[in-house]
Amino acid sequence: MPVPSHAQIVVIGGGIIGCSTAYHLARDHKADVVLVEQGKLTCGSTWHAAGLVGQLRSAASITQVLKYSVDLYERLAAETGLETGWKMTGCLRLARNEDRWTEFRRLATTAKSFGMDMHLLSPGEVKAMWPLMQVDDLVGATFLPTDGQASPSDITQSLAKGARMHGVRIMEGVQVTGFAMDGNRITHVKTGDGAIACDKVVNCAGQWARQVGAMAGVTVPLQPVKHQYIITEAIEGLASDVATVRDPDRFTYFKEEVGGLVMGGYE
Ligand SMILES: Cc1cc2nc3c(=O)[nH]c(=O)nc-3n(C[C@H](O)[C@H](O)[C@H](O)COP(=O)(O)OP(=O)(O)OC[C@H]3O[C@@H](n4cnc5c(N)ncnc54)[C@H](O)[C@@H]3O)c2cc1C
The missing domain is CATH 3.30.9.10 (D-Amino Acid Oxidase, subunit A, domain 2)
Known part of the structure; x- marks a missing residue:
């Protein structure tokens, strides 16, 4: 399937972070979003995650985000019809x-x-x-x-369904190969299936985020372990x-x- 010729925002990566980003951009900001994933949704680290969900961190801001995640996992299935495997075990x-x-x-x-x-x-x-x-x-x-604890793949599929319900177009099997730039600004995302003109790009490529950033001349200080x-x-x-x-x-x-x-x- 050809990729759309234009989107307000292109999200790169169909793991839990990319699907959550697309879902929230579409649900809360009514953004016109295309998500591109080189393989299948969840095929990166997300598929392997053990699924422990902990909330307490030393920074209040991160703790707030994690508390929000727990609230979301509790109600997402009711919204999308897809279970997340969430269990509040303590x-x-x-x-x-x-x-x-x-x-x-x-x-x-x-x-x-x-x-x-x-x-x-x-x-x-x-x-x-x-x-x-x-x-x-x-x-x-x-x-x-x-x-x-929850099932990371199930959360991701549930978020992807929620994103689609809010108009996000999800393209699987589409690899980002580079960017067309106007100075420091990305004007197009180049993929193996054509280019997508866009206003903004969100790099949610997980352990590949450094390589994706480098395509736009951006250093992402990330080293997979x-x-x-x-x-x-x-x-x-x-x-x-x-x-x-x-x-x-x-x-x-x-x-x-x-x-x-x-x-x-x-x-
Ligand atoms: C064994 C293991 C256990 C873990 N256990 C836990 C746990 O219990 N709790 C917890 O919170 N976290 C856990 N984690 C960490 C968790 O898995 C990650 O933090 C999370 O899945 C990262 O999600 P992501 O969306 O950023 O990355 P990913 O799931 O890796 O998604 C990135 C996506 O980007 C795509 N992509 C990359 N480059 C391109 C490109 N050029 N074009 C198009 N698409 C591209 C990839 O195909 C991939 O699907 C664990 C990790 C591992 C490995």
């Missing part, structure tokens, strides 16, 4: 030493200042919540009840709504998936 953060515990007590105060109710739990309370966990090396844990997780067989006694777990001293996280666990680790 998230446990484990403290294995006194330094971490001190940090977590400060974190609970920060959470409060952002309007979030973060609980401080004893090892016994963690055990009651997560019976399969060995807790004898814990000092304590924080629990944020409004965190959870490898990240892996393992998925276990079903584990007896593991509840489907068990809290997600982050263990910062072991650089690992856990979440329930089809009766087993996903365990991801950072080097």
Whole structure:
């Protein structure tokens, strides 16, 4: 299918960020948007994401955006008819030493200042919540009840459907190969299927964003790193709504998936 000859805004990349950007531009700003994706929607990092949804960050602005995401995941399916897999399981953060515990007590105060109710739990309370966990090396844990998990691909498809409902044209199998420029301004997005004249471009190419930026002479300071997780067989006694777990001293996280666990680790 030929690409449209003109769009107010071209969004490059059909991952969760590109689809969310297109959805919000069309829904909230009534923008005329074309989204181009070189493969299929979700085929980049989004397809691989484990799906933990955490909200608390050190900056209030990012925390606000993440809180908004949780609100959106709760109501998106009702709007688009496509489920997101959102489960508000809460998230446990484990403290294995006194330094971490001190940090977590400060974190609970920060959470409060952002309007979030973060609980401080004893090892016994963690055990009651997560019976399969060995807790004898814990000092304590924080629990944020409004965190959870979702299916990143399903969220993206739901956002894409919402975007289409608001008039976004989504072109899959269309690769951006360069830009026509007028000085520093992009006038056309060049693709393997023709050029799209546009007023604005949003680079949502994820781990390829540096290469896409370079096509317009823009340096995007981004370096992809490898990240892996393992998925276990079903584990007896593991509840489907068990809290997600982050263990910062072991650089690992856990979440329930089809009766087993996903365990991801950072080097
Ligand atoms: C194993 C793993 C586990 C993760 N777990 C979590 C988690 O639990 N929670 C969490 O929040 N995050 C997690 N992440 C991170 C998360 O996956 C990413 O932050 C997110 O998916 C990035 O989305 P994106 O839309 O920016 O990028 P992508 O999904 O990579 O989308 C970019 C898209 O741009 C397209 N594209 C690139 N170049 C071009 C071009 N020239 N023309 C057209 N299209 C182009 C690509 O094909 C791709 O589809 C995890 C990541 C990995 C790898």
